Amino acid sequence: QITDMKVRYKSGVLKYKQMGYWVPDYEVKDTDILAAFRITPQDGVDPEEAAAAVAGESSTATWTVVWTDRLTDCENYRAKAYRVDPIPGSDNQYMAYIAYDLDLFEEGSIANLTASIIGNVFGFKPLKALRLEDMRIPTAYLKTFQGPATGIIAERERLNCYGRPLLGATMKPKLGLSGRNYGRVVYEALKGGLDFTKDDENINSQPFMHWRDRYLYCMEGVNKAMAETGEIKGTYLNVTAATMEDMYERAEFAKQLGSVIIMIDLVIGYTAIQSMAKWARRNDMILHLHRAGHSTYTRQKSHGVSFRVIAKWMRMAGVDHIHAGTVVGKLEGDPNVIRGIYDTCREVNVPQKLEHGILFDQPWAGLKKMMPVASGGIHAGQMHQLLTYLGDDVVLQFGGGTIGHPGGIQAGAVANRVALECMVKARNEGIDIWNEGPDVLVKAAKWCQPLRA
Ligand code: CAP
Ligand code: MG
Numbered sequence: 001q002i003t004d005m006k007v008r009y010k011s012g013v014l015k016y017k018q019m020g021y022w023v024p025d026y027e028v029k030d031t032d033i034l035a036a037f038r039i040t041p042q043d044g045v046d047p048e049e050a051a052a053a054v055a056g057e058s059s060t061a062t063w064t065v066v067w068t069d070r071l072t073d074c075e076n077y078r079a080k081a082y083r084v085d086p087i088p089g090s091d092n093q094y095m096a097y098i099a100y101d102l103d104l105f106e107e108g109s110i111a112n113l114t115a116s117i118i119g120n121v122f123g124f125k126p127l128k129a130l131r132l133e134d135m136r137i138p139t140a141y142l143k144t145f146q147g148p149a150t151g152i153i154a155e156r157e158r159l160n161c162y163g164r165p166l167l168g169a170t171m172k173p174k175l176g177l178s179g180r181n182y183g184r185v186v187y188e189a190l191k192g193g194l195d196f197t198k199d200d201e202n203i204n205s206q207p208f209m210h211w212r213d214r215y216l217y218c219m220e221g222v223n224k225a226m227a228e229t230g231e232i233k234g235t236y237l238n239v240t241a242a243t244m245e246d247m248y249e250r251a252e253f254a255k256q257l258g259s260v261i262i263m264i265d266l267v268i269g270y271t272a273i274q275s276m277a278k279w280a281r282r283n284d285m286i287l288h289l290h291r292a293g294h295s296t297y298t299r300q301k302s303h304g305v306s307f308r309v310i311a312k313w314m315r316m317a318g319v320d321h322i323h324a325g326t327v328v329g330k331l332e333g334d335p336n337v338i339r340g341i342y343d344t345c346r347e348v349n350v351p352q353k354l355e356h357g358i359l360f361d362q363p364w365a366g367l368k369k370m371m372p373v374a375s376g377g378i379h380a381g382q383m384h385q386l387l388t389y390l391g392d393d394v395v396l397q398f399g400g401g402t403i404g405h406p407g408g409i410q411a412g413a414v415a416n417r418v419a420l421e422c423m424v425k426a427r428n429e430g431i432d433i434w435n436e437g438p439d440v441l442v443k444a445a446k447w448c449q450p451l452r453a
Helices: 005-010 017-021 047-057 067-071 110-117 151-159 179-191 211-229 244-256 270-282 307-317 335-346 380-390 409-428 433-447
Strands: 033-041 080-086 094-100 127-136 166-170 196-198 234-238 261-265 286-290 321-323 371-375 395-397
Touching: 017 047, 033 047, 047 080, 047 094, 047 127, 110 270, 110 307, 127 307, 151 371, 166 371, 166 409, 179 196, 179 211, 179 409, 196 395, 211 234, 211 244, 234 286, 244 261, 244 270, 261 270, 270 286, 270 307, 307 321, 307 335, 335 371, 335 380, 371 380, 380 409, 380 433, 409 433
Parallel strands: 166 196, 166 395, 196 234, 234 261, 261 286, 286 321, 321 371, 371 395
Antiparallel strands: 033 094, 033 127, 080 094
């Protein structure tokens, strides 16, 4: 008679614990994939039962015992919830730790990994909310992925740029410019001193500017600025499109024009990202990932997926750049959370650090580092804060903060480059830039009109 799952749970009809998905004395194996989920059980649901349900539904189980379990090595294949801790200060939230046997997953496939881990469980009725906070990817599984093809060290070598963050700008307005005007902005910004310019997430091939026009005029701007400045420069050509065939065609054309980098948006999906990473590796192109769409599932604190986990998957998938937040700026970003994301991008090994949301040790087994990208409402006046929070291995991207300069685009780029270089110099001389940074900028602005403006 009882048909609603919530009611069934309260009445104790369903028992994932009894089905073997709660194993508190389980000894984690080095090869296990581990996941930490923040669970909010429905009122009256036992947290251990809820954790067991997450383990069950994200591995082998369904809502009832099935006869065919007897035909498999189900004890091994069942995921095991092995620990549940109440989260201090929360409203009935718990951290549930779950171990998955390596054999449950196909080699080198983020799509396969995520189909289990974030597959059905997030809509499960016995839970009010569920958030994937962290994962430990064991070396055995990491080694089935190639990771970033270029990484931070090789990118700096190609650019011949060391000891400071890279500087970029996103084209604005995001949509509406013609190819020729767009190319002019690229040229002005690079000539003024930026290393990169960049397409925005939502520019692909629209009636006002088809993609081939954009690529042609952008690369003309890049080449002209390189010739005039003697510096290596680039522009991230967004190859995001409706089909893989279209994306490959756009990437090939970018390569023919001599571009060193292409860009994709997170919304293309994990398999498409891995395909483009494979293409970039074969063609010696840097791959820039814009995380368009991520906040739909990363922003809420009790439901969804932590962006740090997405960053981990993207390092495995093999992108070279990833948007990672700014702390300051127009978009949400808690300093501790951002540190955890940056560590995930660019450390050789990431040790457990609870205050940064890092719940497991994560050795990276030789997978290259990703260059994090800071973007979103930032400008030269925050240079001391950006350097302090984010360090040197980062791309600082000022869209409005370049193209909105009162003296024009080139002046905006000059202001950013001067602000960056004087701040790096001050820091290297031992000046406390966190406190003295504004004075450093004011001093530099005395002889740099664009910065003063
Ligand atoms: C920034 C931006 C970026 C966001 C992405 C924009 O422009 O181009 O897409 O920063 O956010 O469209 O808002 P401004 P995140 O520099 O003019 O603000 O890096 O956090 O993914
Ligand atoms: Mg944008």
